[in-house]
Amino acid sequence: MKGLPERLAMPDLGAVGRSLVGVLLAAIAGLQWGTAGAATAAAGAAAIAGAAALQDSPRGPLALVGAISVQMSFAVALGTSTSSYGVLFVLAATAWCFLAGIQWAVSVNAGLIAAATGALLVTAPPVPPTPTSVLTTALLTLGGGLVQAVLIGLWPRRRWRTQRDALTRAYRSLGEDAKRLAADPNAGVDAAPLQWLRDTVTMTDRQARRRPLAYRAWYGLPQRISVTLTALAARSADDPAVPTVLRAAAGVLDVVASRSHTAKRDASLGVLQVEAASDSVAVINVALAHRLSHQLREAVALRFGELTPDVEHVSRLRRRGALSALPIAAAAIRAHLSWGSPILRHAVRLSAGVGAAVAVERFADVPYGYWIPLTVLMVLRPETAHTYTRCAGRVAGNAVGIVAASVVTVIWHPTGLAAAVLAVLALGVAYVVSGYGYVATSAALAAVVVFLVDVSDAADAGTATDRLIATLIGGALAVLVHVVLPDHSMVRLRQRAGELLKTEIDYAATVIKAFVHGLDHPGEALAAAWERAFRARAAFEAAAGATTSDSGDLRRWLKSYRTALNAITTSCATLESNLPARPPATLHTDFVVAVDEYAEALSGAPTAPGAPWRLDGDRLAAAEQRIREAGRSLGPDDTASRVLVAEIGDITRSLVGITD
Known part of the structure; x- marks a missing residue:
């Protein structure tokens, strides 16, 4: 239900179709052999595992889907066995969501998938458990995930x-x-x-x-x-x-x-x-x-x-x-077990928000109360920029999705297989709109959740307004825990400094690569890159203004940081003014490869959430030296390329200065 990343690149239609078939098969199995809520858990697990399998992973999807399926079955077993006991259920949801939040230390996808398992837990219906019902529901959840692995084996991806x-x-x-x-x-x-x-x-x-x-x-x-x-x-x-x-x-x-x-x-x-x-x-x-x-x-x-x-x-x-x-994942998590870590603070925020949300749901008798913890799970992220704007956007997306799905449920009242078919269709829409931003994705996923819960016919008696009220309560709790427990000011400043550096470098890399490969729409591409850098600069300055410190070292660092970034912007503006309409056909292959290697070194490697973006200054300096060596092959008429070599030298000196 929550397993789709916010900006999932649209996979090939065959792989999407395979994933949707798996969701439908899992729902049918849950309806046939499961108890209350089992069909929803099985179909939700299949949806999460299918979305994870569609992500490009160097390790391949089978091992990933298997590990996720086991994790989801544990979550559902925990939720099913405690859902009828109010206090115990609150404690179980709180503990599980802390573990889910800390998994952001591994990667973005790991954090999203862990939050999705929490969504399966909090939607467990408050039905008195029996050993048979708990075991059956957990096995159906495991099967819902593994059916995606079976379909991958029978219907492997052909793309690439x-x-x-x-x-x-x-x-x-x-x-x-x-x-x-x-x-x-x-x-x-x-x-x-x-x-x-x-x-x-x-x-x-x-x-x-x-x-x-x-x-x-x-x-x-x-x-x-x-x-x-x-x-x-x-x-x-x-x-x-x-x-x-x-x-x-x-x-x-x-x-x-x-x-x-x-x-x-x-x-x-x-x-x-x-x-x-x-x-x-x-x-x-x-x-x-x-x-x-x-x-x-x-x-x-x-x-x-x-x-x-x-x-x-x-x-x-x-x-x-x-x-x-x-061991790699465990080491990444251990590195964030300190109070200054934004990942640890996110885990505490998530567990506190979900725990409070489940308590409100169970003890205030709110219709469709599961939407309160669900919204907290869907809204909270370990973000450092535009946090409250994105929270509000996701809540608004949830509201739109709930209204759209409620129109169908009011007219048709689908349950069972009919609701499963609608959930599959809504999930297909989620894949289509995932490239349009987090608001559209939130709306589609909210509609998926509405139909998935209706598969088991275990929903509360209420109206669409009740769903919206529960969502608003969850959104308010998410914002509240962020206000009560914000990131450390110096950590936030370091994070936004890294974000600004990354966007400035992306802008520079776009301009540099255009000299040797060209751009389809150079004006639009460069304007978009600069716009991202401009927004990141505004966020950095806001964080710097909110950081209260009398440290002279901090003031000197801020001055040198701004000076270096201004120098990079100036070099990029010079490159833009000298950008040829088309890359010269006479450029030597060594020079093109050297520029590509520099752009790759400039772009750096992705970091785990909570770790500020860093630059390898030694690698960048070595790549710049290779450009100088390759630039000796430039002819007297390669004026634009000579300007490129000179400005790359200035950019490198500024960036290495920041790194040092």
Whole structure:
């Protein structure tokens, strides 16, 4: 019910249809074999698991769906066994929602899915439990999630197959190129597979931008590896150790392109061999050899599905199965077990808000009272910008969805299978409108909840007005707990400083990439990037104004931070004024790849919620140096590109200054 992220990129229709079929099958099973509320729990679990399976994940959907299904069955078992005991149910909901809130430390999707399991718990009907009813409902919930895994196995996703094939071909070709370069430094690199990869990505460029960084990094990495291989081979005449590095790299690339059962182990061993061979090269070639080994580590990590694209230890690749994610998740949660952490504060807010909401529902006898804790779950996020605006927007979205669904229920009074069909249709609408913002998504999900609860025919006797009142009460509680327990002022300032830095860098990256790749609608794209940066600057200044501190260090930091960001904005304005209508056709491939690599280093890697966005200054400086080296190939008429090189130098100095 709450498992859909706020901005879910619309998946392919086949995958959506598969997910919706799973929801309908789970509802039918719940109606056939379940007790009160079982059909709602089973269908809701299928909806959450289906939405999670549609997200692009390097680890694949099966392990994820299985883990989510187990978590949802525990939540439903806890809710069903305590729902008829007022105080016990309040305590159970409070404890579960604290655990759900702290899971935001792992990732955004983990936090959303955990909140969704809380929604299954708080909608448990207040029916006296029996061991049979609790076990049956929990098993049906587990089955509702696992039916999505079964459907994935029977009906796998076909999307991105062409891109994956092109990627495999590119890595296989690079392996052959590395072998030829080891024997003949002048052999060159076969550009055809790399061009085919670029063409297949360009064909779906809009989709590619919506995929996680771990996937988006796939497509630029082979080109960067080819440039490094060529540059390293050119120095093999003066360094007999270079061919050994190239042959070891060829072995890793062959394994990355293969699909054997031992590929993961062979790749990790191959990377270690490349690193060992790199220690034997001449001093002048050490930087290139280390760059190649780092790129190979990145290729191996992306190919075999690490949680993040930046892998520091190849030994992590030896971990097998979904259990390898557990220690990483536990470490992420432990890092936030301090009172200054915005994630811990969010967990406390969520548990307190849901606990109070469940107490109001059970002891004030509010019709459709489950909408009070549901609204708290749907509204609260560990956000640092526009918090109250977004809370109000989500509550308004809930109200619109409730009204729309109530019109249908008043006219038709659907229950059972009819309500399940309507819930499936509303869920389809939620996928369609998910790209239009959190208000539209909230409205669609609210309609889904209305119909899902009606599947079991366990709803209270009330009117649409009662639902709206309950939603407003929940929204008020969500805002109240945020007012009573806000984030620490310095934490909020640090978060908004990171948000501002990220939006400024996104603006700069958009302008920089336009010099070598162009933009379909440059005016609109650049204006949108600047608008986001402008809003982030306003939020940062508001946080700075609300931070009460007499620290001289803080004042000096604010001054230097503003100065650096103003310098970046000035450089971007200069680049915009020199942006060519079309990228010059004479640009050398090395220069284009160097600019792409700089833009990737500039964009950085995603961070978990609650962690301020950071920049790797060393990586950025190294990427800027490679642009300067590649810029030596520019001709006298490449005026715009020379301006690009100069302004990139200014941007880098400003950003490295902030990082230091």
